[in-house]
Amino acid sequence: MAIVEIRDLTKVYGRQVACREICLSVQEGQIFGLLGPNGAGKSTLVKMLVGLVHPTAGAAEVAGYAPQDIRGRRQVGFLPENFRFHGWLKGEELVAFHARLAGLDGRTAGRRAHEVLERVGLAGEGRKLVANYSKGMQQRLGLAAALVGDPRVVFLDEPTSGLDPLGRRQVREILLAIKEAGKTIFLNSHLLSEVEQVCDGVAIINRGTVVAAGRLDELQAGRGTVTIRLDGLTGELATGLRQHYPDLQWEGDRISLAVGGRERVADLVTRLVAGGCRVYEVTPGRSSLEDIFVYLVREGESACG
């Protein structure tokens, strides 16, 4: 079931288009990664989904409600990018305040605040002033505040920015634990390795437009390479194949080339066998998310001139 449904969402600031006709669907229980270079429109999209920014056109539903609807917001947690919290509050006061805003009564809010602080590894730090927290602690505090209302869907805008590798790992573990609990996470990040490690689905956005979206394994398989170990390949056959596969590389008993999908691999093997080759091994290679990202963003840049 889709918990986030985005239809033709557009945001225009003056003459600048921040998001253009974005359509996405995020299934409940997924960790969904939104990727894109700086200024691509990621934060604007997330802000539209949590009701901070009004779309110019299009519509969205989060947990079955429009983003501005208070009923829907009860089921949403949000960690903003470059957020800052009120430094004059103690950590546990801040989280309890967010719990109250999320609709919990005073006593429950205090209990939930302690629970989530423990969950993000700040159990003993709740009585410190937020102003005295390190960057990493503040980031985890932000996560605690986002989670305190027990939301069905959590929007995290660059949750690991400014964290050291240990801090990033901690956040990843928290994300996976949240997913285990059946929650949906909408992760906005430019850290590709992070997205690759935790996300089930991704969308890549560039210049305000979605340039690719889907399950991570599908995206990687769809733009993968294949290496074939074979015998009997002639120069004439190779030349013929290059008409269909211009990037075919031939080295000894191996050829490698980029293919788009399983059907094209099957076609290639059929051509090789028909040409008199004996095929011993077909090894699909997966493009890294970084390869896909760089390819799509560059393709977009060149298309725009």
Add this chain to the structure above:
Amino acid sequence: MWLMALFTFREAWRKKVVLVTGGLTLAFLILYGTGLHFASRNMLSIADPPASFFEMMQTITISVMGIYLAGFLVAGLAILASVGSIAGEVESGTLHAVAARPLSRRDLLLGKFLGGAAMLVTYATLLFLSLAGLTYWQTGLVLPGLAPALGLFALKPLVLLSVAMLGTTRLATMSNGVLAFGLYALAMVGGMMEQIGALIRSASAVYAGVVTSLILPTDAVYRRLVATVVDRIPPVNGPDFPVLDPQMTLGPFGSQSTPSDWMLVYTLAYVVVLLAAAVYTFQRRDI
């Protein structure tokens, strides 16, 4: 809304706004009390036997001056505490997580207004009662019309708060501060012009003052407060100064041209309309 109001009140307390303002206020009260002490040292008791008109007016003048200056403190606090309440939090990034909560923009803004208003009314009340207490201690005069005067003194910062709340939904903190202080200064100068105009019988000057009071009615509230106090002074016994109007002795700080009840109604409506406009603007703003 009440949660936001409590939060705003606590914020002022925790950020030591109260402590700093309290320190400044104490210094002001000590200075004022000292001045009052020396000014009234040679006065006869006002309460019993009845004082001369001059002695009574001397005390009233000092009290009115005290109220006028205390008005600056309250106005300064009202503006400084609220000019960045939305814009400042957007700029610093503290508002995003709060505004995404199941809390309407209207409740968020009105909560901030109520928290600020609670702080300002508390402060204005304590300051006004301290001034009245000092006056009584040093001169024996119970300020006439104490309760309505207190109400008017507390109303003035609420007017400024509503202006700053509307400004902060659209303007950056600095711009809003400049606008609020600018309007306050305009209203003050306009009010002075109006009083001088009334003294010298210049209809144009009075008209200019009325117009500035319509733009920002803070000075009108002050003039009404002065009228509330001075108009309650007991009649002068004997024919000492039959032509002297008590308001005239206060000069530009008095209320020769006293705002009507309709001006008070306008002031209350002004606060409500500005708050409604602030809610409307904030609801449409991208954060």
